[in-house]
Amino acid sequence: MTRIIACFALVLLPAWAQEIKFPASFEKLAAKAVETVDLKLDSSTLKTAGAFLSSKEPDQAKAKKLVSGLKGVYVKSFEFAKEGEYAESDLEAIRSQLNAPEWVQTVKVRSKKDGESVDIYFKKQGEATTGMVIISAEPTELTVVRIDGTIDLEQLGELGGQFGIPNVHMEHGDKKLRTTGK
Amino acid sequence: MSRLDDELRQALRPAAPSDGFAERVLARAAARQPNAVRRPGLRWVAAAAAILALFVVWLDREHDRKVATESAKEQVVLALRITAEKLQLVREKVQQVNQ
Numbered sequence: 122m123t124r125i126i127a128c129f130a131l132v133l134l135p136a137w138a139q140e141i142k143f144p145a146s147f148e149k150l151a152a153k154a155v156e157t158v159d160l161k162l163d164s165s166t167l168k169t170a171g172a173f174l175s176s177k178e179p180d181q182a183k184a185k186k187l188v189s190g191l192k193g194v195y196v197k198s199f200e201f202a203k204e205g206e207y208a209e210s211d212l213e214a215i216r217s218q219l220n221a222p223e224w225v226q227t228v229k230v231r232s233k234k235d236g237e238s239v240d241i242y243f244k245k246q247g248e249a250t251t252g253m254v255i256i257s258a259e260p261t262e263l264t265v266v267r268i269d270g271t272i273d274l275e276q277l278g279e280l281g282g283q284f285g286i287p288n289v290h291m292e293h294g295d296k297k298l299r300t301t302g303k
Numbered sequence: 304m305s306r307l308d309d310e311l312r313q314a315l316r317p318a319a320p321s322d323g324f325a326e327r328v329l330a331r332a333a334a335r336q337p338n339a340v341r342r343p344g345l346r347w348v349a350a351a352a353a354i355l356a357l358f359v360v361w362l363d364r365e366h367d368r369k370v371a372t373e374s375a376k377e378q379v380v381l382a383l384r385i386t387a388e389k390l391q392l393v394r395e396k397v398q399q400v401n402q
Contacts (some may be wrong), residue, residue, distance in 0.1 A: 160382050162375070170375035187383070194382045231394040239393050257389045266386050277387055 141254060141267055143197055144214035150263065154199035159286045162194040183276060192270035204236075204260040212258055215265060218241065219254060236260045 151157045162170075167188050174185040199207070219226070219242045228241035237259045244252030255266040 157379070158385065161376055161377050162382060166375045167379065169372050170379040172374045173372040182379070184383070188379055194379070194383050194386075195380050198385060228393050228397075230393060232399075232401075234397060237392075237396070239389065239396060241390075241393065255386065255389045257392060264383070264385060264389060267387070268387060274390070277383065277390075 133226065134208050143265065144211065145259050146211050146214060147197055150199050150207055150211065153201060155202045156192040156200040158196055158198040160196040167191050167194065187273060188275065190271035191268060195267040199262065200266040201261045207263050210258060215256060
């Protein structure tokens with residue numbers, strides 16, 4: 122019996138360990154923020170939204186196709202009234218979880234002049250990209266986006282201009298980001 | 304044989320009903336008639352009320368479903384918008400570095 126439990130633990134532990142969690146300190150940040158966006162869209166919510174999007178309307182059909190590959194979308198965004206409301210340790214709490222071998226950091230931008238930083242990580246399983254995390258830190262704004270599932274940035278780019286979504290294009294191969302204005 | 308005939312004749316001989324038998328039968332028939340008419344009516348009312356109740360419940364659930372679906376769609380669009388905005392920010396930063 123002990124062996125069976127141990128086997129279950131070995132199977133389940135990596136799956137649990139791979140899940141990127143928002144640190145507890147984010148709850149305190151929400152109290153400091155003047156504006157907070159907290160979105161937790163699990164697969165059932167995404168399915169519900171996908172079902173509502175029309176397959177006949179071209180724009181909605183693109184959004185539907187994009188959403189169909191996603192298993193979860195989690196967004197935490199804080200806007201503060203003044204600078205210095207969040208600490209570097211808040212960001213490190215997430216970055217440290219992304220040191221696992223399946224996560225590949227594709228973009229790392231640091232701007233001392235503007236006090237901004239952006240990190241983009243992709244989760245790779247073989248050739249497939251099965252997740253993405255964006256950490257964007259500005260002096261008075263902190264945003265973390267976690268997407269589980271297959272996200273096609275080209276499809277996201279095709280939605281540009283619709284639903285208030287800006288144009289974004291991802292080039293294949295070198296993973297360089299190429300975007301166009303709104 | 305004649306004895307059997309006599310016994311049968313005796314048993315099946317016509318007998319007059321007791322006094323007031325016909326009045327009692329008519330009185331009972333008259334008393335039951337209104338109920339016989341009312342009961343099917345009540346059944347229809349009960350059935351209509353049940354159907355109406357089911358329709359109201361269905362409408363309520365349908366409304367909740369539409370609200371939930373609309374909310375889910377708005378949340379998905381907001382999430383995609385934030386994602387795209389952050390990707391655009393990266394693009395701007397990369398362009399600044401390249402310049």
